[in-house]
Amino acid sequence: MTKITVFKKDYVTELVKIIRNTKNAQVLQKHLANYHDKDVAEAITRLNETERMQLYTMIGTPRLAEIFSYLDDAKPYLDELSLDKAARVISDMDADDALDILDELSAEQQQEMVARLDDDSRRDVKKLLSYEDDEIGSCMTNNYICIPDTLSIREAMSTLVRQAGEHDNISTIYTTDINGQFSGAIDLKDLIIARENDSLSNIISRSYPSVYEHGKIADCIEDLTDYEEDSIPVLSENGTIAGILTANDIVELVDNAMGDDYAKLAGLTSEEDLNEPTFTSMKKRLPWLIILLFLGMAVSSVVGMFESVVAVLPIVICFQSLVLDMAGNVGTQSLAVTIRVLMDEDLSTKKKLSLLIKEMKIGFLNGASLGIMALLFLGIYIHYFKKYIWASAFLISGCVGISLIVAMVISSFVGTIIPMFFHKIHIDPAVASGPLITTVNDLVAVITYYGLAMVFLINIFHI
Amino acid sequence: MTKITVFKKDYVTELVKIIRNTKNAQVLQKHLANYHDKDVAEAITRLNETERMQLYTMIGTPRLAEIFSYLDDAKPYLDELSLDKAARVISDMDADDALDILDELSAEQQQEMVARLDDDSRRDVKKLLSYEDDEIGSCMTNNYICIPDTLSIREAMSTLVRQAGEHDNISTIYTTDINGQFSGAIDLKDLIIARENDSLSNIISRSYPSVYEHGKIADCIEDLTDYEEDSIPVLSENGTIAGILTANDIVELVDNAMGDDYAKLAGLTSEEDLNEPTFTSMKKRLPWLIILLFLGMAVSSVVGMFESVVAVLPIVICFQSLVLDMAGNVGTQSLAVTIRVLMDEDLSTKKKLSLLIKEMKIGFLNGASLGIMALLFLGIYIHYFKKYIWASAFLISGCVGISLIVAMVISSFVGTIIPMFFHKIHIDPAVASGPLITTVNDLVAVITYYGLAMVFLINIFHI
Numbered sequence: 001m002t003k004i005t006v007f008k009k010d011y012v013t014e015l016v017k018i019i020r021n022t023k024n025a026q027v028l029q030k031h032l033a034n035y036h037d038k039d040v041a042e043a044i045t046r047l048n049e050t051e052r053m054q055l056y057t058m059i060g061t062p063r064l065a066e067i068f069s070y071l072d073d074a075k076p077y078l079d080e081l082s083l084d085k086a087a088r089v090i091s092d093m094d095a096d097d098a099l100d101i102l103d104e105l106s107a108e109q110q111q112e113m114v115a116r117l118d119d120d121s122r123r124d125v126k127k128l129l130s131y132e133d134d135e136i137g138s139c140m141t142n143n144y145i146c147i148p149d150t151l152s153i154r155e156a157m158s159t160l161v162r163q164a165g166e167h168d169n170i171s172t173i174y175t176t177d178i179n180g181q182f183s184g185a186i187d188l189k190d191l192i193i194a195r196e197n198d199s200l201s202n203i204i205s206r207s208y209p210s211v212y213e214h215g216k217i218a219d220c221i222e223d224l225t226d227y228e229e230d231s232i233p234v235l236s237e238n239g240t241i242a243g244i245l246t247a248n249d250i251v252e253l254v255d256n257a258m259g260d261d262y263a264k265l266a267g268l269t270s271e272e273d274l275n276e277p278t279f280t281s282m283k284k285r286l287p288w289l290i291i292l293l294f295l296g297m298a299v300s301s302v303v304g305m306f307e308s309v310v311a312v313l314p315i316v317i318c319f320q321s322l323v324l325d326m327a328g329n330v331g332t333q334s335l336a337v338t339i340r341v342l343m344d345e346d347l348s349t350k351k352k353l354s355l356l357i358k359e360m361k362i363g364f365l366n367g368a369s370l371g372i373m374a375l376l377f378l379g380i381y382i383h384y385f386k387k388y389i390w391a392s393a394f395l396i397s398g399c400v401g402i403s404l405i406v407a408m409v410i411s412s413f414v415g416t417i418i419p420m421f422f423h424k425i426h427i428d429p430a431v432a433s434g435p436l437i438t439t440v441n442d443l444v445a446v447i448t449y450y451g452l453a454m455v456f457l458i459n460i461f462h463i
Numbered sequence: 464m465t466k467i468t469v470f471k472k473d474y475v476t477e478l479v480k481i482i483r484n485t486k487n488a489q490v491l492q493k494h495l496a497n498y499h500d501k502d503v504a505e506a507i508t509r510l511n512e513t514e515r516m517q518l519y520t521m522i523g524t525p526r527l528a529e530i531f532s533y534l535d536d537a538k539p540y541l542d543e544l545s546l547d548k549a550a551r552v553i554s555d556m557d558a559d560d561a562l563d564i565l566d567e568l569s570a571e572q573q574q575e576m577v578a579r580l581d582d583d584s585r586r587d588v589k590k591l592l593s594y595e596d597d598e599i600g601s602c603m604t605n606n607y608i609c610i611p612d613t614l615s616i617r618e619a620m621s622t623l624v625r626q627a628g629e630h631d632n633i634s635t636i637y638t639t640d641i642n643g644q645f646s647g648a649i650d651l652k653d654l655i656i657a658r659e660n661d662s663l664s665n666i667i668s669r670s671y672p673s674v675y676e677h678g679k680i681a682d683c684i685e686d687l688t689d690y691e692e693d694s695i696p697v698l699s700e701n702g703t704i705a706g707i708l709t710a711n712d713i714v715e716l717v718d719n720a721m722g723d724d725y726a727k728l729a730g731l732t733s734e735e736d737l738n739e740p741t742f743t744s745m746k747k748r749l750p751w752l753i754i755l756l757f758l759g760m761a762v763s764s765v766v767g768m769f770e771s772v773v774a775v776l777p778i779v780i781c782f783q784s785l786v787l788d789m790a791g792n793v794g795t796q797s798l799a800v801t802i803r804v805l806m807d808e809d810l811s812t813k814k815k816l817s818l819l820i821k822e823m824k825i826g827f828l829n830g831a832s833l834g835i836m837a838l839l840f841l842g843i844y845i846h847y848f849k850k851y852i853w854a855s856a857f858l859i860s861g862c863v864g865i866s867l868i869v870a871m872v873i874s875s876f877v878g879t880i881i882p883m884f885f886h887k888i889h890i891d892p893a894v895a896s897g898p899l900i901t902t903v904n905d906l907v908a909v910i911t912y913y914g915l916a917m918v919f920l921i922n923i924f925h926i
Contacts, residue, residue, distance in 0.1 A: 209474070255717050262803070296788050
């Protein structure tokens, strides 16, 4: 509902009507030309199969390829096409979009389809398939314009016009030297406003940023974002252009990277999808839970050492969950902050130390605030509801308060130092830190709380 | 270190050398023309003040404006310019970049600076300042090209060439009708390959997506991403173009939105910055902690009701933290999945129900796996280390196992239904759900575990 008030118009409903009511192919094509491929894709999902089958015959393969690129879940619609038509549609897509669709097919279907693609597409798709998922090459597109840097302005313009028919990403034009290696970039704007007898050299940026195809996405995503470019070239080892990353590719990279961080913080091995089968989701979550179970058992055995305290003074168990939960919360806050900082920047040792000190200061200040609240409110609660005399009530609540302060300072320390350590030894801190921090914090909180209770309440004050 | 292997070259070091060694302004300008503004901005931060002061006099205001737009923390560098030069630099920026820099100044400095901007910039900046932070208008740019839709192809091309001098975002050209209202978009590619006597009308997409300036960012971010466009126009209420969102603006929106989700999941009110003072960070974290403290106290008072169980059978306290932690972990997993799904899609009631059932199934399956492990391992532990006879040991560990299953199913349910509920009543589920879910899950886990222990272990089996 709310979306309609943000977007000017609900084009999809309009499109569904147009498609249902237009029986002439040319008229329909003319109508559809006004609409965005994404809206047409969404309209397609709202039609029934007969309506769709009719539509497929009425619009050409190139447009169908554009539209299919925007389908979230293209397989069922692809199955409605003949194998040959499907192959032609996929051949007409950019290689990265083609790959997204091929990924949805079974290994067998995929092989059959790749064999039917035209030669160019097959080569491009195979190239993309050769990269690891975390390599930049895996998400680049082959949709870019490239010209020799020795052309005149006039020749450059006419080469552009020729290539623009096939390639959309024209706002930055890449140049290659006589060896075919990447030599610079031209802002289309500069080419358009250049005079015919200017030299092309003057508008080529020779030191334009570029990344290597086998580079890791995680290592350059921040910089890619910072350049705020329409596209950045991806080079192969020998310096030729392998493809480009468009700003839209970068949107997707940022979305995935942040989604993964988010999932990992929640104890999921990777982001989940609504349509994924229960068993797949279960498998993504179980490994963490098993690790946490065994770490939890270790904590249990430590709690077991304080059975004697509880036997003498059962009231202390009331506040165990409070101290443990608060230590856990503070540890998670520090963990989340540290991980974001580690992802974003290369920190010097000095900066790391200052982050650590800052986190511990925050832990202490927040711990002190909460400790005082706990002392007051719990003291009153223990006196009135648990019928202890005022002195004993405040000794017990004081014990909770002090434990909160100690546990929160240590949790902040642990929540900062552990991800730094994993980052240092090149293990993904977002994955490894969570369970370890929870366990260490639980242990610290249990020992502080029951230890204090044993020494302070039982041995010294004999409550 | 790693970054150099991903990016082709370390242009920044190169630039620092060039700037230090070039004393002729024209030569320097020619050199710098080859480099990306972002790399020059980074080089500037590595120079000393004298070197910078010299640089400022050697490059023109327009380029300086581009470079300053890329500075993360521009204030100290801006302070090195005279007030007049600073105002000219800011006037030359896109309004959104200008605003980013003005935001770093104190209210007083900001006013003084705005007063010195040229008329156009002042108007544009004030316009941007008039939007709320969560409105689309607040992040749009005024850097776009717009032509009347009645022009011929030839006129359109020459208008483009005229406007391109000032505006970078030329890959989509917007058109307005005779009333000045937004009427469509032209892909620059189509304009370039069009023949001079074609009609402009044929290449205008009349149903191009557009958003309203006062729309909420959160409501359209997913769709904006899905369009994969170089830019989307932002309209004012009367249908005229107020600005555009570029793909790079959308990268930033996605980054911020996901960063906020991440922070909220970790119990931070918003994303934190490394350079932010301790007290600011503390204030961002304390509110949550206070809420959690009081909710924790509520849980404590429920635990207190089971003091009698603990007094009779102190061993049960060993596993309280285990059951509570596992319930919490499962609840967080369900919460994280549900929030991502709610953000991404408009779910029908049927889909929500199926998500709920799926989450509970996962909770049950994972609970059963962990419950069986707990039964076995804890039984052995209790027999050998706590010296209970086998039967009692397995009764106690069975009690933990069953509690794990029950707590994990209910936690999955709670972790899914609570964010759905908050989403329904238009409260941000990412903020509100965490503490409530923790508390409900703790309560459920405590009552299940101690309740089972009381009935099963004490009343029935008299361990």
